[in-house]
Amino acid sequence: MHICDDRGAPPAHVWSGLRAAIGSVAEPGVYFGDIQEVRDLARACNEFAAE
Amino acid sequence: MTDRHPGRFGLSAVLPMPFTDDACREAVYVLDDLHADRVVLMGITDGRFLGAPRFDDEASCLARLPNGGLPLPPDSTTIIHRDLLITLAARHRLPAVYPFRFFVASGGLMSYSIDFVDEYRQAASYVDRTTSPPISRCRRRPGSK
Numbered sequence: 123m124h125i126c127d128d129r130g131a132p133p134a135h136v137w138s139g140l141r142a143a144i145g146s147v148a149e150p151g152v153y154f155g156d157i158q159e160v161r162d163l164a165r166a167c168n169e170f171a172a173e
Numbered sequence: 174m175t176d177r178h179p180g181r182f183g184l185s186a187v188l189p190m191p192f193t194d195d196a197c198r199e200a201v202y203v204l205d206d207l208h209a210d211r212v213v214l215m216g217i218t219d220g221r222f223l224g225a226p227r228f229d230d231e232a233s234c235l236a237r238l239p240n241g242g243l244p245l246p247p248d249s250t251t252i253i254h255r256d257l258l259i260t261l262a263a264r265h266r267l268p269a270v271y272p273f274r275f276f277v278a279s280g281g282l283m284s285y286s287i288d289f290v291d292e293y294r295q296a297a298s299y300v301d302r303t304t305s306p307p308i309s310r311c312r313r314r315p316g317s318k
Contacts, residue, residue: 144210145174146185151215153190160189164199168186171174172207 190218197234236265247272
């Protein structure tokens, strides 16, 4: 069986025809039981995504 | 990420749920200051589903934002709790886009999804691609079958 890999292949946005992607945090989100932690982690994730 | 690669990424912000005041404040910050394209509400936070009355304030906060809407991703909990979600969206007059056609049959506004029957039909050609070399044949290109 032949296994596909990325070596020598063009970048994904070239072969897929996709121009842009939307990044987001998936389940389970950023809440793990601590109110200050959830505020800070949400803010950190959003600013990283924006900068 | 979005600033470093202009035009290549959209920003979908995460909110500090289940704390309503913080979540609404963060939503305003990311939309006004960081120019986020949208905010994400987790389906389940702290063991409670989004459609539960506990999250009414988040929904009304979202409903007050200009161009507010509720796109729902395909997910098993979304399907199980679809009646709650459809009721929630209707109660807050949020335009909602559901992941499958049967949500619309249950009273949802609209759906946008893949055609599952067609997916299975195309699976045969993927088997052909992954079992026969060379590498250049491994990927499906736009417009190819």
